[in-house]
Amino acid sequence: MHIPDGYLGPTTCGIFYVAMLPLWVTAAKIVKKTLRAKQVPMLAIGAAFSFVIMMFNVPIPGGTTGHAVGGALVGILLGPWAGCIAITVALVVQALLFGDGGITAIGANCFNMAFVLPFAGYYIYKAISYNASIDAKRRVIAAGIAGYLALNLAAGLTGFEFGIQPFLHKTASGQALYCPYGLNVALPAMLGEHLLVFGWVEAIVTALVIKYLQKQSPEFLEEGRKN
Amino acid sequence: MSKGNNFIEYSIAGALSFLKESIFADEYATKEGFLQSLDPRIKVITFLLFISAILFTKSITISLCLYAICLALAYFSNVNMWFFLKRTWIFIPIFSLFIAIPAIFNIFTPGEVLFTLKLLGLKLIITQQGLFTAVLFVTRVIASVSFAVLLSITTKHFALLKVLRIFGIPQVFVMTLGMCYRYIYLFLEVVENTYLAIKSRVGTRLHYKKGQQIIAWNISSLWHRSYYLNEAVYNAMLSRGYTGEPALLNDFRVKSKDWVWLFFTTVFFVILLYLNRK
Numbered sequence: 098m099h100i101p102d103g104y105l106g107p108t109t110c111g112i113f114y115v116a117m118l119p120l121w122v123t124a125a126k127i128v129k130k131t132l133r134a135k136q137v138p139m140l141a142i143g144a145a146f147s148f149v150i151m152m153f154n155v156p157i158p159g160g161t162t163g164h165a166v167g168g169a170l171v172g173i174l175l176g177p178w179a180g181c182i183a184i185t186v187a188l189v190v191q192a193l194l195f196g197d198g199g200i201t202a203i204g205a206n207c208f209n210m211a212f213v214l215p216f217a218g219y220y221i222y223k224a225i226s227y228n229a230s231i232d233a234k235r236r237v238i239a240a241g242i243a244g245y246l247a248l249n250l251a252a253g254l255t256g257f258e259f260g261i262q263p264f265l266h267k268t269a270s271g272q273a274l275y276c277p278y279g280l281n282v283a284l285p286a287m288l289g290e291h292l293l294v295f296g297w298v299e300a301i302v303t304a305l306v307i308k309y310l311q312k313q314s315p316e317f318l319e320e321g322r323k324n
Numbered sequence: 325m326s327k328g329n330n331f332i333e334y335s336i337a338g339a340l341s342f343l344k345e346s347i348f349a350d351e352y353a354t355k356e357g358f359l360q361s362l363d364p365r366i367k368v369i370t371f372l373l374f375i376s377a378i379l380f381t382k383s384i385t386i387s388l389c390l391y392a393i394c395l396a397l398a399y400f401s402n403v404n405m406w407f408f409l410k411r412t413w414i415f416i417p418i419f420s421l422f423i424a425i426p427a428i429f430n431i432f433t434p435g436e437v438l439f440t441l442k443l444l445g446l447k448l449i450i451t452q453q454g455l456f457t458a459v460l461f462v463t464r465v466i467a468s469v470s471f472a473v474l475l476s477i478t479t480k481h482f483a484l485l486k487v488l489r490i491f492g493i494p495q496v497f498v499m500t501l502g503m504c505y506r507y508i509y510l511f512l513e514v515v516e517n518t519y520l521a522i523k524s525r526v527g528t529r530l531h532y533k534k535g536q537q538i539i540a541w542n543i544s545s546l547w548h549r550s551y552y553l554n555e556a557v558y559n560a561m562l563s564r565g566y567t568g569e570p571a572l573l574n575d576f577r578v579k580s581k582d583w584v585w586l587f588f589t590t591v592f593f594v595i596l597l598y599l600n601r602k
Contacts, residue, residue, distance in 0.1 A: 101416045101420070101465060101468070101469065102375065102378070102379070102464075102465065102468030102469060102472065103378070103379075103420070103461065103464035103465035103467075103468045103469075104420075104465070106379075107379050107380055110379070125497075138503060138553075138554050138557040138558055138561065139551075139554045140500045140504075141499075141500045141501075141502075141503030141504040141507060142503075142504075142507055142550045142551075142553060142554055142557070143550070144500060144501075144504035144507075145503075145504045145505075145506075145507030145508045145510075145511050145550075146507075146511065146546060146547060146550050148504070148508050148511075149508060149511040149512060149515060149546065150543055150546075152512075152515075167543070170543070174547060182500070186497070186500050186501055186504050187504065189501060190501060190504060190505055190508070192472070193472075193475075193476065193484060193485075194476050194481050194484065194485075194505065195476060199468070199472075200372070200375055200468075200472055201375060201376070201379050201468070268382060270435075270453065271435075271453065272433075272435075272453045272456050272457050273427075273433070273457045273461075274382055274457075274460065275461065275464075276461070277424065277427035277432065277433065277454075277457045277458065277461055278427065278432065282432070301536050301540075302536070302539060302540055302543065305536060305537060305539075305540030305541075306540045306543045306544045306547070308540070309540055309541055309544040309545075310544050310547070313544060313545075313548065314544075314548055314551075317547065317548075317551065
């Protein structure tokens, strides 16, 4: 899901930086208003939490493992705007300090993983679990569906960004300058693996975490509803 | 019961290698070398110019030249070449190389035939356009990744985060980044210790469903700890004089060497942009 440097052309990178700018400003304003002074470190802790859950190896049938992004979960737990800031910070740390995510693609990565993923996850969860009690099974199912759909939405968007590169950036003789595959290849490739494998990993992890929180610390789910 | 509990091993190994790599990176940042002697702000600006030049170029030769400059900078900064090549090629560029291979064939990139291969009765045609696209793609990725990694291993991470202020990023973001960076280590340690504890108790094979439950329990427990840590951290901040507005020390010094380096890199960038227009 992380887009490295060199996959997207300058126009696409620029567009996503421009698209993210008002979202970051709005997120900062909303979070400053809603976050109590006492919760200031929560953003940093939330960002570190987003960073670390991306490193968990989740066992899947067949003896192998897969990674969960946890974007929908962060959206549900922190609320979509605070989630957006937390994931942005985690992605910047990854790109700048560990060279993992691509410096020129931070805008695009943040749009897919820090905006689409937590927002879609949060609102799908909220819609399905509407009026459900904290310990309702519907919340667990809602979290699973939110994790699955939000991840696939973000993956589809990433595939779309890859797929438009040969149309946007090519030489006079038609040679692709960045990601070499068009929409007919990039979109099914990105969606296929996420619909079949990673989406399920995300769904299971998101649902199980909500299930555990219902039992151990239901107050966190109350808190998430307020944001 | 099916398969082993290797996700536990992977997670412990992942956390350990991450910590080890960071220690290595910090080791290079404190060594004496060309890049370590530059002001972090000037270094970040010049590296962004290099990365932008790689992003804009349409030429394999320029892309390779920039990669060679990156390797030379690593050499003059006392970075172990084997460590650097291993760190930069694994994983993104190797992955990119694999996904670029099909693009060289006419199925994906039609064009002038360069040569024809016969594999298991299948006729595969490599096109000139396909080869150009794939080679440019891979060289662009490796050059960009190398510059990004070189910047992160030759600059103290905390200094790198402070540099963000020169780009007008609000202090609250810089503070969040700095704090997040510290908590990553704390959380990784928590995760590593938890997995070691699980491993010492599980000892044998584990069904994947049970494994998934362990992961979910781990994440929720981490969230639980994170949430309660928040209050303790806030009290610690108050006791150190936090008034709602973070204050950061500015101890950067720009020397004449930094200006010379900035001048040459900017001239070089302008020349590359000019060549790119041709």
